[in-house]
Amino acid sequence: MPRIKLIISYDGTHFNGYQVQPGLRTVQSELEHALKRMHKGMDIRVTASGRTDRYVHATGQVIHFDTELEIPADKWNIALNTMLPEDVRIIHAEQVDSQFHARFDAIQKEYRYKVNCAKIPSVFKRHYEYHYPYKVDVMKMKEASKLLLGTHDFTSFSSAKSEVEDRIRTIYSIEILEKENELTFCFIGNGFLYNMVRILVGTLIEVGSGVREPASMLSIIDAKNRAAAGKTAPGHGLYLWKVEY
Amino acid sequence: MPRIKLIISYDGTHFNGYQVQPGLRTVQSELEHALKRMHKGMDIRVTASGRTDRYVHATGQVIHFDTELEIPADKWNIALNTMLPEDVRIIHAEQVDSQFHARFDAIQKEYRYKVNCAKIPSVFKRHYEYHYPYKVDVMKMKEASKLLLGTHDFTSFSSAKSEVEDRIRTIYSIEILEKENELTFCFIGNGFLYNMVRILVGTLIEVGSGVREPASMLSIIDAKNRAAAGKTAPGHGLYLWKVEY
Structure with a gap:
């Protein structure tokens, strides 16, 4: 199954940090919500290079996820940006080796x-x-x-x-x-x-x-x-x- | 009665423009609200160089008002900034001639x-x-x-x-x-x-x-x-x- 790597930017002002927390608005939950819509209701779990705290911003956070959708890698940012709120933007998308890991491979x-x-x-x-x-x-x-x-x-x-x-x-x-x-x-x-x-x-x-x-x-x-x-x-x-x- | 001239900056994002409108958050109403608190409940009307619309920002809006409070002119910004919400800041304050008019005197x-x-x-x-x-x-x-x-x-x-x-x-x-x-x-x-x-x-x-x-x-x-x-x-x-x- 193809693995996609995304570079994302977000304004942390209105987020309760990166990581999913029940009932709170977080970057990860916005990303997973947008991906779920693109995958017709299927849950897609994303993995980030690391968490960021409440109010912390990102210009180059990196995440990966696996997908069965056949979208050319460079079109993922356009597709996702139309689904995401305007305080999160996908800056870059590419298909990577299925062994790539956003957290463990960060050097x-x-x-x-x-x-x-x-x-x-x-x-x-x-x-x-x-x-x-x-x-x-x-x-x-x-x-x-x-x-x-x-x-x-x-x-x-x-x-x-x-x-x-x-x-x-x-x-x-x-x-x-x-x-x-x-x-x-x-x-x-x-x-x-x-x-x-x-x-x-x-x-x-x-x-x-x-x-x-x-x-x-x-x-x-x-x-x-x-x-x-x-x-x-x-x-x-x-x-x-x-x-x- | 001394007339005070203020130079103010505001982030227009969360304002319904400069001018007072019933029930809406505007820059003028925040200013007049802060001045009312400083004047122990007395209404103080401010006059601006002109209005700005919803979402429009200012780095150098100018207003004037009359006051009986005896505060040194250069302390007005410190006093008001503690009363104002953080999306409005007084940049400069000075006492001016009682004939000065923020709107009509703008050249x-x-x-x-x-x-x-x-x-x-x-x-x-x-x-x-x-x-x-x-x-x-x-x-x-x-x-x-x-x-x-x-x-x-x-x-x-x-x-x-x-x-x-x-x-x-x-x-x-x-x-x-x-x-x-x-x-x-x-x-x-x-x-x-x-x-x-x-x-x-x-x-x-x-x-x-x-x-x-x-x-x-x-x-x-x-x-x-x-x-x-x-x-x-x-x-x-x-x-x-x-x-x-």
Whole structure:
């Protein structure tokens, strides 16, 4: 049975996260609902590269599903986009090998996080970036971010509720882009733990604000304790940007 | 009694336009509601530079009102912003001469209109630009826009419902900015009739699509008939950008 891979984008503002939850509007349930309609009532289960939380956005989430419908791979996005609500769009569709797995085959992920430090928040970006109306020292944040690169046990930077046993991950790069009052944090790694990017950002902002020293990143990592790191930055500044296979 | 001038920005997505309408959420009613709370139940009427329609945004709407409250002028924005919903923000506040009038003293207005010509619409901009997924010839639109400059009777470019008698307006400049798939039309003039910017954009898009010739702008102006011009572009691409006094 052909397997289809989709790259999707969504505005997380009006979703209760990616994953199906009974009675709540989620991205996965909208996708499965649209696919069910296309398959004349047959349930189609989709598998994503990973979940995203409430209010979190995506420009490059990847999912796969199996289908018996004979639609040319590149027509799937057009067909599905007419069925989907306008806050989810299929960006790309292709047929893949039946062994392809959106979650297990992901070798690299990029997340971005947007912070706006202007005094008055932009009404147009209130759902799309975290408004933090204070001065931050970007050089100090860059210095701190270098200490986070490489392979570490990131227990301190993951939700205390996380049940994953292996908390060793590798961060390949962290870039902080500045454009007027907007800061964009770009994280590329082999994978990220639950809440990890939001805790990394929250901690880096504390460095930028002078509450923590850049060098403290090392002792936070060593602590292997969520309480050692900074606050969790809010979900609406976060974007699942790109998944590589 | 001191008169206060405010520059305000709003996201028009969840408003039924600027002006008070019974039972509907409008920008003016949110402003007057916040001012009433600040004035311990006293009704405060605000006057704007002009109305904006449903879904239309503003980065630089200007309003004035009179008050007996003794708040330093530059603190009004902080005080009001804590009272207002997050889709309206006061950008600037100052005390002005008691003769100042937000509508009658406006000498120049700038409106901008955003169009996105990408095949697939951005989920993040669906309320903030008009998605027109076709190729347009920007050179032809620029050629046509030059013929619209200057002082004309713009009856053809105003809503047939408009009840204004004097339809002569002066357009000082029209710029069309291109950035990837996004086009931004910038109109500066001494004033604009009801729906005028949206009809200008709708007509220019028809020129860009090859439906009309640039030179036809002259005969449209001459016709003094709304039916001679193109479609009215949708409200959610439009921004009241700046008002000069």
